[in-house]
Amino acid sequence: MNTLYPIFLKTEQLDFLIVGGGNVAYEKLFFILKSSPQTKATVVAPFIREEVRALANNYAVELVEGIYNPDYLKGRHIVIATTDNPAVNRQVYEDARAKQLLVNVADTPELCDLYLGGIVTKGNLKIAISTNGKSPTVAKRLRQLFENIFPEDMDKLLQNLHRYRSTLKLSFEQKVDRMNALTQELIKSDD
Structure with missing residues (x-):
C-alpha cells in the first residue's frame, strides 16, 4: 500500500545534515542543490570525495572531516545518512528520531521518514x-x-497562464473554472 504524501519543501529555509562523504552523499547533495541551490547543508565524514568537495565549493555547504556524533544534529531539520556502515546509519537514524528530525537512510526504506x-x-x-x-x-x-x-519552454506557458490568471477579476471558484477550461487542451489526445 502506498501511503506516502508528496510535499514540496522550501529547502532554502531548512538546514540539512548529510552523514557520509562518498558517491551516495554526492548524489543526494547534487539533486538537493540542483532543485534548490540556496539550500544550507553540512556534510560530515572521515573521508570526503573530491566530487563532494567541488560541489560544496559552489554552494552553501560546510564540509566537516570527522566521525559522526549526535552534536551535529543541533539546528538541523533534515538528516541524510549515506555511509557504508549500517551501524553508523542506524545510530544516525535513532539520534535524529530522538530529536524529532526527519531522516533518510540511503537504501534502507525502513529507516526513512522521507524519500528523496x-x-x-x-x-x-x-x-x-x-x-x-x-x-x-x-x-x-x-x-x-x-x-x-x-519542452524546455514549459516555463513560458506557466508564466503566460500566471499573468492571465492575475488579470481575472472573478471569485476563486470562477477563476478555477476558467483556468480549468483554458488548460483542458493540455490533456486532450489526438484520437
Missing part, C-alpha cells in the same frame, strides 16, 4: 516521482523520460 524521489524541473514546473522506496532506479528512469517529454 526523482524530480523533474522545467522552470517553475516541478514533478516529484516516488516508487515508495521500492526502486529508486525506476524513479530515476521516469525522471529522465519526463525531462525529455516536457
